[in-house]
Amino acid sequence: MSAPRRGKPPRHFSDLEPAERAAALAELGEKPFRARQLATQWFERLEDDPERMTDLPASSRRRIADALLPTLLTPVRSLTADGGRTVKTLWRLHDGALVESVLMRYKNRDTLCISSQAGCGMNCPFCATGQAGLTRNLSTAEIVEQVLAASRALARGEVAGGPGRVSNVVFMGMGEALANYRSAVAAVRRLTAPAPDGLGISARGVTMSTVGLVPAIDKFAAEGIAATLALSLHAPDDELRDELVPINQRWKVGEALDAARRYFEATGRRVSIEYALIRDVNDQAWRADRLGKLLNARGKGWVHVNPIPLNPTPGSKWTASDPAVERAFVAALEARGIPTTVRDTRGSDIDGACGQLAAVAPEQPRA
Ligand code: SAH
Numbered sequence: 001m002s003a004p005r006r007g008k009p010p011r012h013f014s015d016l017e018p019a020e021r022a023a024a025l026a027e028l029g030e031k032p033f034r035a036r037q038l039a040t041q042w043f044e045r046l047e048d049d050p051e052r053m054t055d056l057p058a059s060s061r062r063r064i065a066d067a068l069l070p071t072l073l074t075p076v077r078s079l080t081a082d083g084g085r086t087v088k089t090l091w092r093l094h095d096g097a098l099v100e101s102v103l104m105r106y107k108n109r110d111t112l113c114i115s116s117q118a119g120c121g122m123n124c125p126f127c128a129t130g131q132a133g134l135t136r137n138l139s140t141a142e143i144v145e146q147v148l149a150a151s152r153a154l155a156r157g158e159v160a161g162g163p164g165r166v167s168n169v170v171f172m173g174m175g176e177a178l179a180n181y182r183s184a185v186a187a188v189r190r191l192t193a194p195a196p197d198g199l200g201i202s203a204r205g206v207t208m209s210t211v212g213l214v215p216a217i218d219k220f221a222a223e224g225i226a227a228t229l230a231l232s233l234h235a236p237d238d239e240l241r242d243e244l245v246p247i248n249q250r251w252k253v254g255e256a257l258d259a260a261r262r263y264f265e266a267t268g269r270r271v272s273i274e275y276a277l278i279r280d281v282n283d284q285a286w287r288a289d290r291l292g293k294l295l296n297a298r299g300k301g302w303v304h305v306n307p308i309p310l311n312p313t314p315g316s317k318w319t320a321s322d323p324a325v326e327r328a329f330v331a332a333l334e335a336r337g338i339p340t341t342v343r344d345t346r347g348s349d350i351d352g353a354c355g356q357l358a359a360v361a362p363e364q365p366r367a
Pocket residue numbers: 122124126127128171172173175176177209210211230231232233274275276308309310311312313354355356
């Protein structure tokens with residue numbers, strides 16, 4: 001099979017800052033105030049059918065849509081679990097690249113896990129996405145469109161559990177978002193801008209997850225967005241982390257934790273430390289204790305730990321920790337006063353849990 005053509009996605013209305021929108025409409029011969037009407041239709045009413053945008057002149061709708069609302073994501077397949085309350089969608093991008101997003105409905109929130117890149121260049125050996133390497137960065141609009149698609153489906157009552165809205169967005173799908181900094185941060189701005197400029201999702205509901213790209217963490221802290229930062233630590237010692245999260249060879253555990261602490265100081269948002277528990281690899285109580293010490297050395301009340309039972313990935317020899325070992329790991333952190341919550345394994349039965357997104361097209365056999 002020949003490799004699909006890779007290319008820059010077409011420009012889209014969701015790529016544009018509010019200030020750029022009027023100019024884009026003017027280029028089409030439209031009055032600048034049409035920009036706000038279009039934004040209201042697109043981000044607030046969640047309308048994606050140009051013919052229903054009846055406040056726009058009938059003669060202009062098609063032209064505006066052709067120029068500014070090209071289809072960026074085509075659904076290839078959806079898998080559901082939890083009685084339809086977890087939905088993993090595989091999307092095909094304009095150039096054939098594939099990405100996945102996962103909607104998880106809880107009692108008090110609807111969380112969407114989104115992708116920021118097709119593939120990932122970080123090469124963490126326990127993550128399915130990391131195994132395939134990086135295909136390309138997503139554009140801002142390709143990231144935002146994942147959220148819009150879920151928002152539309154929820155608003156229209158198409159997802160089990162009744163009508164709803166996306167309250168939380170986590171950059172925990174495919175890709176290292178901070179390695180696609182401009183697009184990812186512009187997407188956060190679009191998601192959190194009040195309607196009709198954007199989707200009006202609370203910044204507190206947005207979580208940026210990173211392997212620990214220290215300069216990018218500092219830059220993100222300075223953006224003035226009160227999003228949550230999640231640091232994928234997975235080991236408190238450089239020797240093991242060099243292997244589990246290869247970027248550690250560039251920025252060490254101590255440097256990543258210092259950056260996380262600075263993020264807290266700049267934003268006031270408590271940082272999450274993600275720690276996939278891998279049987280007999282990183283799950284020893286002494287490592288939990290070492291982690292607790294490292295966190296306390298940087299202050300109290302600024303951080304919590306999210307152990308994640310390892311989700312299986314094809315071809316990996318690693319497996320999740322024994323439940324008793326997991327409990328001992330949590331107890332060791334709690335003994336040092338670190339708030340700790342084990343993450344649920346939502347979606348694991350549809351390969352939709354953390355680290356399982358590999359975007360395999362249905363016609364291809366799985367390795
Ligand atoms: N590139 C970002 C987002 C990755 S996915 C980052 O590394 O933070 C979100 C989380 O799932 C990360 O903490 C990642 O390390 C973790 N993860 C990856 N593979 C996993 C697996 N097989 N089981 C459990 N968690 C995994």
